[in-house]
Amino acid sequence: MRFLKHVGLSALVGLSLSGVALWPAAGAAAEPAQCQTVRMSDPGWTDITATTTMASLILKAMGYKPAVQSLSVAIGFEGLKSGNLDVFLGNWMPAQEQATQKLIASGSIEVLAVNLEGAAVTLAVSGNAAKAGVKSFADLEKHGDKFNRTIFGIEPGASANAKIKTMIDKNAYGLGSWKLVESSEAAMLASVERATRRNEWAVFLGWAPHPMNVKLSMDFLDGGEEYFGPNRGSATVRTLSRSHFAQDCVNLATLFRQMIFTVGMENELMVSILNDKMTPEAAVTTWLKAHPATLGSWLANVTTTAGKPALPVVKGALGIGS
Numbered sequence: 001m002r003f004l005k006h007v008g009l010s011a012l013v014g015l016s017l018s019g020v021a022l023w024p025a026a027g028a029a030a031e032p033a034q035c036q037t038v039r040m041s042d043p044g045w046t047d048i049t050a051t052t053t054m055a056s057l058i059l060k061a062m063g064y065k066p067a068v069q070s071l072s073v074a075i076g077f078e079g080l081k082s083g084n085l086d087v088f089l090g091n092w093m094p095a096q097e098q099a100t101q102k103l104i105a106s107g108s109i110e111v112l113a114v115n116l117e118g119a120a121v122t123l124a125v126s127g128n129a130a131k132a133g134v135k136s137f138a139d140l141e142k143h144g145d146k147f148n149r150t151i152f153g154i155e156p157g158a159s160a161n162a163k164i165k166t167m168i169d170k171n172a173y174g175l176g177s178w179k180l181v182e183s184s185e186a187a188m189l190a191s192v193e194r195a196t197r198r199n200e201w202a203v204f205l206g207w208a209p210h211p212m213n214v215k216l217s218m219d220f221l222d223g224g225e226e227y228f229g230p231n232r233g234s235a236t237v238r239t240l241s242r243s244h245f246a247q248d249c250v251n252l253a254t255l256f257r258q259m260i261f262t263v264g265m266e267n268e269l270m271v272s273i274l275n276d277k278m279t280p281e282a283a284v285t286t287w288l289k290a291h292p293a294t295l296g297s298w299l300a301n302v303t304t305t306a307g308k309p310a311l312p313v314v315k316g317a318l319g320i321g322s
Contacts, residue, residue, distance in 0.1 A: 035249035036305065037065045039086045041076035047209050047237075048090035050269040051115070051261055053280040054288075055089065058255070058298070061317035063305030074099065080242045081108040087245070087256060089115060091238040094229065095159070100240070112239040112246065113257045116209075116266070121160060122224055122233030123151070124206030126196050127217025137223035140203060141174035149178040152191050152204035156182045160205050163227045173223070192216060207233075209266035211274050237261075255302045255310075265291075285318055292320050 038059050042052045056066035071079065073096065079085035081103055091100060091111075103109045125134050134143055151168075153161040164180050167173065181191070188204055189212055195202040196217065206212060206220055220232040229235075239256050246253035265287070272283035288295065292315065299311040315321070 031249050031251055035252055037067055039067045041069050041071040041085050041088050043073050043090060044070055046270045046273055047266050049280050051089045054284045057284055058314055061314040062310050080240060083242050086242055088240045091240045093236050107243055110241050112241050114236050115239045116237035116261045118263045119208055119235040119237055120233045121207040121235055122228040123203055123221045124218045126202040129201040130219035136221050137173040146201045147203050151180050152188045153180050153182050154185050154188055154205055167227055209263045211271040214267050214271050251303055258298045289320050
């Protein structure tokens with residue numbers, strides 16, 4: 001650990017004799033002043049807004065000063081590289097692999113944890129189509145008339161739309177005569193909802209976590225590995241940090257390595273924010289009050305800035321019972 005380079009031999013001996021039980025408080029006290037403010041970026045995606053707000057509320061309760069900036073993904077990566085940012089909770093993989101591979105290989109940024117598994121981006125169909133037996137990309141053309149040979153996508157320029165266009169251009173899965181309708185996320189989902197109300201079938205770009213998985217009757221399609229990857233477009237999300245963050249800020253690194261989310265958790269938070277119009281802070285606090293055990297694993301061996309066990313302090317600050 002970097003700070004030990006500045007500690008004398010006698011101090012090191014004292015630490016070794018002081019016992020393991022004192023280590024969390026010693027680690028917290030030894031963090032340099034720069035660790036007191038935790039600089040994070042939020043690209044404006046609801047899932048990352050939710051998880052970043054979650055971290056911010058916990059950090060504030062522990063005595064730290066969270067500072068969140070709204071930045072594009074590319075600018076956020078540059079901020080980590082330059083040391084102007086500390087942590088980013090939204091490194092979607094493999095979508096962002098090209099943007100991060102060289103930065104990680106050079107040591108400019110570091111991976112602290114995989115904070116979400118089970119995410120996905122691929123084509124999905126409305127529930128009525130799934131119940132009728134449409135389970136894979138290969139099933140679409142068989143029922144082309146029922147879908148009006150139309151795929152609903154998101155805004156023009158999105159990388160996922162480009163994949164769909166390539167499929168159509170190459171006549172992959174027999175989709176050469178199909179068309180892609182590009183629109184906003186909200187308009188796409190409205191089209192799916194309208195089709196469902198009319199008992200019509202719809203195929204569209206789906207992903208998780210997202211409230212669509214709670215609000216809509218839908219199912220992701222198998223196949224499509226060449227365009228969306230294996231396991232129904234399986235994806236993970238990682239927590240990144242600036243170089244040497246884990247060595248400089250041992251206590252904080254422990255927290256961020258232990259903050260692991262689930263698709264179900266993020267779906268619920270996004271529903272609260274997008275559908276129920278709750279503020280991110282209210283949505284996060286409400287969720288934590290309903291799932292207090294989550295904090296136990298996140299805050300194990302983590303202390304406040306004053307060196308006290310973080311769990312009871314955070315629960316008290318957020319009004320969370322046992």
